[in-house]
Amino acid sequence: AQSVTQLGSHVSVSEGALVLLRCNYSSSVPPYLFWYVQYPNQGLQLLLKYTSAATLVKGINGFEAEFKKSETSFHLTKPSAHMSDAAEYFCAVSDTGRRALTFGSGTRLQVQP
Amino acid sequence: SAVISQKPSRDICQRGTSLTIQCQVDSQVTMMFWYRQQPGQSLTLIATANQGSEATYESGFVIDKFPISRPNLTFSTLTVSNMSPEDSSIYLCSVEVGQQAFFGQGTRLTVV
Numbered sequence: 001a002q003s004v005t006q007l008g009s010h011v012s013v014s015e016g017a018l019v020l021l022r023c024n025y026s027s028s029v030p031p032y033l034f035w036y037v038q039y040p041n042q043g044l045q046l047l048l049k050y051t052s053a054a055t056l057v058k059g060i061n062g063f064e065a066e067f068k069k070s071e072t073s074f075h076l077t078k079p080s081a082h083m084s085d086a087a088e089y090f091c092a093v094s095d096t097g098r099r100a101l102t103f104g105s106g107t108r109l110q111v112q113p
Numbered sequence: 114s115a116v117i118s119q120k121p122s123r124d125i126c127q128r129g130t131s132l133t134i135q136c137q138v139d140s141q142v143t144m145m146f147w148y149r150q151q152p153g154q155s156l157t158l159i160a161t162a163n164q165g166s167e168a169t170y171e172s173g174f175v176i177d178k179f180p181i182s183r184p185n186l187t188f189s190t191l192t193v194s195n196m197s198p199e200d201s202s203i204y205l206c207s208v209e210v211g212q213q214a215f216f217g218q219g220t221r222l223t224v225v
Binding site for chain 1: 155216
């Protein structure tokens with residue numbers, strides 16, 4: 001069975017500061033990993049995905065994530081936070097055997113001016 | 114990629130009634146997925162719908178409460194039956210294309 005753990009339901013950073021959102025996964029087979037962002041009253045938007053190619057994945061809006069198999073982690077980072085980054089972020093996992101996504105509980109990012 | 118149209122975008126329903134949500138995809142897909150996002154929570158998979166076969170439901174979800182139709186490769190419906198206030202959620206349709214999941218905008222359901 002797959003599972004995803006997102007550490008920290010709320011993260012607050014100052015504008016211009018580093019953003020680090022943590023995600024650990026559990027999967028019995030090599031996983032596909034995803035980060036989605038959900039702005040208030042909007043749908044889910046894919047930020048980036050890992051599908052067994054390069055372990056450092058670059059996404060949209062300056063975000064990137066690194067797949068670390070030894071740590072079973074896929075943390076999301078951005079060097080400098082912008083006010084527009086305030087949103088809910090979801091980490092998700094799937095594998096070739098189970099095509100649906102298993103989502104983490106989500107992390108709400110606040111960006112302080 | 115895939116473009117998904119979901120209808121209705123939102124609805125307010127009386128308890129005890131049923132609502133059918135429609136999901137239309139702009140390309141043919143084998144699997145379609147239905148998720149629920151309860152207020153302030155993450156997404157939970159309700160069921161997987163394959164064309165030509167019965168939907169596969171996740172633990173905690175049953176066909177009598179959430180019947181699903183999948184008449185062709187581009188369309189599916191989810192019905193929320195005999196609704197109660199606990200069913201107030203966002204319901205999302207999703208498909209996988211090229212190792213990536215695409216989501217509809219969701220249906221925001223409020224049961225009063």
